[in-house]
Amino acid sequence: MTTLATTAIIVSYRTGPRLHECLYALAYDPAISALLIVDNGNPDIEVAWLRTFAGKLDHVTLIEPGRNLGFGAGVNLAAKQAPDGDLLIINPDAVLKRGSVEAMREAAAGRAQPWIIGGRIFDERGKELRGPRRKTLTLFRAMTRFIGWNTWTLENTPAPDGPIPMPVVSGALMLMSKAGFDQLGGFDEDYFLHVEDVDICRRATEAGGAVIYCPHAGALHYGSTSEAPSATVARHKADSLVHYFRKFASSPFERALVALLAPVLKAATIARARK
Incomplete structure (x- = not known):
């Protein structure tokens, strides 16, 4: 498989202290050739740190839109500046496991465009979190979840041994080709926060592409670190x-x-x- 550039995209809004850990893991991962950080509205002291961080590393760029665009719009803004190749979308409070990009690229080989590869999201104890493996979202599944009957997410089912098709993977860790991302028009910006990953997975499938869960890729997701x-x-x-x-x-x-x-x-x- 030809190795193309992989650009990591981070959208941060008052993320908190885990942002630094996230960025260091990405900046020094050999599989990542560029890192684009969208400052959607961090405290002044954090913005100063981000500017210094980006200024010290040639492959890191800080994008400052001047307001909170929302998650999807922030990713779209960064994607426009990314070179051809792949886009790694990852949450600002998630720490990428080394080797994940390579595993996701391998899982993407031969897949129909627009493909999306997701990975395993886990907590500090190594337990899989809710979201990396999900069925298609329906009204029935949404309503039953509110009464404590989980018919949507699959974290409590046996994990697969290798990459498998999955209706929905998590935007907390998602690899797409830039060509596939552009084909879909990026994220729907009418979602300010949440569900945009569910939407883009559905659109990719409907466009004849592939959505794949890759258990060999993963990220430690702290979660709930934002000051929002x-x-x-x-x-x-x-x-x-x-x-x-x-x-x-x-x-x-x-x-x-x-x-x-x-x-x-x-x-x-x-x-x-x-x-």
Whole structure:
């Protein structure tokens, strides 16, 4: 397989202390040729650190849009500046496991474009987190999850031994070719935060591409390190869920059902975040 450039993209909004650990792992991974950091609104002291960090390393670029664009729009902005090759999208509070890019490239070999390769996301104890392996998101699966019946995510099922097709992988660790990303038009910027990864996986599959989960790639994800208020994050997630279901509703009946359930989805999402 021809080795192309791999550009890592980080979008950071008040990420907290784990951001440095994330960036050092990426900057010194031999499989990553460029690192683009989008400052979506960090404290002044953090911005100063990021400027110094980027200034010391030729392959690191800090992008400062001057406001919080949202996650998807931030990734899209960085992707426009990336060279041809692959794009590694990873959360700012995740630490990439060495060798993951190589494993994801291998899993991508021969796949139909636009392909997406996801990896294993785990916590500090090594336990797989919710999100890396998911079924297609439906209204039924969303609603049952709120009552404690998980019919969507697969972290409690046996892990595969090697790369396998998966309807949805996590945007916390996702590899795409720049050509495939551009083919799909990048992330849908109508999602400010959350669900944009579910959306792009669905669009990739519908476009005839492949979505693959690669267990040999992974990242330690600390999670909940952002200083963003949890209530604000929950509202963004609620809005994103409603947008997703409205966007993919395929019949008048389904559109009516989404309209009926939208207030319930929003209320349940916000209430869940308060627990």
